[in-house]
Amino acid sequence: MEKQNYNYAIVRSFVIWSLIWGLVAVLVGVIVSFQMVEPDLNFPPYLTFGRLRPIHTNAGIYGWGVGVIFATFLYIVQRLCKTPLWSDKLAKFQLYFFNATIIASAVTLLLGYTTSKEYHEMEWPIDVMIVILWVAFGINIIMTILKRKDEQMYISLWYMMASIVGVAILFLVNSAAEPVSLFKSYSAYAGTNDANVEWWFGHNAVAMALTAPPLAMFYYFLPKSTGVPIYSHRLSIIAFWSLIFMYLWTGAHHLLWTPVPDWIQTLAMGFSVMLIAPSWGSVFNGYLSMGGQWHQMRENYLVKFLILGITFYGLQTLQGPMQAIRTFSAFIHYTDWVPAHIHMGTMGWVSMISFASIYFMVPRIWDREVYSIPLANLQFWLILVGQLIWSISLWVAGVLQAGMWNAMNSDGSLTYTFMETMVEMYPYWWARAFGGIIYLVGLIIFIYNIYMTVKKGEPTAVTTATAEGRA
């Protein structure tokens, strides 16, 4: 209908660039997983594990994750507000500046310009770029919402706005630093304070960048894909407000047993356990929306991605609170269990939802039918199996290592030296690298499928309009 007014060109560009940075993130991830088992694969000064690992994490979060956020938010906001973007020029600026920022990040990290703060390694000039980028994006989304045609704002829009505000606050506070030169600065906070600020940021970056946005996508694309609405509006209201209220208390669960004051740790532990409720509120809302529709798991590959995605979200938000309990943290923290947990969230939850969102949008923004559904199904299984091998091997490794770290002799001495415990990790690290390769193959198939859709897909003249009319 009014489709021609919507700015789909910008969505197309962000889809393409998020795929490129996603490929970089996974590729570097596979490289560092081999560096962990074979130290001769480090090529100093630039290509060492210590410099490449931040590139892997930041390309994943800011290149792939935020790239998909930009693509989907710019799409969803136009559809839900029934109005074109507030400013096409600003969106275009955002696209170019996004790529400039990611490239600058990758280059400076390779050169060793880093603050060392996890998921915030980039030095201060790039922090400035990220702030400009986020403000440009936020203004465009919020202004578009302000001029919407539908008075009622759908759930996805709430999560989007909370995410825009949340990321802004977190990033600004954690960026505070005193520059020495263009490429070196010292944190504005020291020691224990710095640790507490960093993990308030670190954990809530997960909330505001890797939880709220995929939830916005899930709440939009699930009903769109199944053709039936979300089960409970009231449940989504409760889940939304309790989620964004409780998350901010939990950062110190990354710092259990450290010199951070005990009461902060205890609050973090309590709120982490309480967070199960709002997290599972969304999980249940998703599952119950499938009432009478479960046959679509067989027939509709989009639903398969979305439901597996929300299932991993559910598992992630049970495992996370478990790790946030002092006794369990004492056992498992600092082992390979933790990366296994993170990767279930990123490879399982965030990426599954992102794949589904892109598969849903592509026919609508390029007017082409998806090239091959069998390929999409193949990709689904590769992604799933790759991620499971990755995570399960390191969960086992983590429990094994934690057990060895804690093993004691009858005279009260330790049974194993550190090296004896580390040597046991090698087989699991090999398994993880293997799982990573399977995942990489799945991702390449996805990119190929999207590429072929754009190049060779059948045109979708009328079908889009009818599919749209359903939900």
Add this chain to the structure above:
Amino acid sequence: MWEKKPVLLIVLATCAILVGTIVTMVLPFAWVNTEADRIEGVTPYTALQQEGRDVYIREGCNNCHTQTVRPLVSDVLRYGEYSKSGEFVYDRPFLWGSKRTGPDLARLGGKYPDEWHYKHMDSPRAMVPMTNMPDYEWIRDYPLDPQMIQRKMETLDFPYTAEEIKALEGKNEMDAIVAYMQKLGSDIPWREATETTIVGELINPYAEADQATISSWAPLFSDNCAACHGARMEGDIGPELIGEDYDDEILFELIYSGITDGGMPSFSSLGTDKVWKLTNFIRNYKADGDQ
């Protein structure tokens, strides 16, 4: 109502986000790093140490090494006294890390002699055969920039002298990172405080062990001692062990407690049984020298 008013939604969401933020992130500034946290003896980094810290940051050492010992039995036995808030007041940024691919380094200072660190950084696998730590020999090629380091010290407001800056000339990044590692966790005299005092008489439980049994303990020596004392006890960083003539009890105590200021680490974390095995292995090796 808020579902129809985006500005109201943004204001309410911001408030929801700020409650937890203020309580758990802003308020702690009133307690942490105040006078109550201060520990006597904790000093800022010297120019050389601070530069070493910056090399540590640049190379992303914190991706694999933590710097906090938790007040847990296995942590304290393995690494030493648990970490205290006041020990980190000069750390900008903090470097506690989140993953122990390698061991924790919070109490590394003074554990090994400088020479051990130089050799280990050059080629970790030469010292610890199965490690996955990459070689850092190449940082020796990077000379220090005294002017830049002076600027850093000024930004951090750390005390320094002109001689100290001048002394940086001709030094390289390896010197800096070793100096930094020797400072880690050594501001409080925890090593002296936790030194074991052996009470009562020590009795060698393996005094009657036969040659074959003692020979089977060779891996204990190669895993824990050979890097410094040589595979055949010929000596390297540490002294030659052949020809030393300590009593069983004295050798046991040396291995168990280490020599705090002599660069010999304590091996108490191995437990008395393994230390006795090592004692017998070394004494026995000396006796016939052909195991």
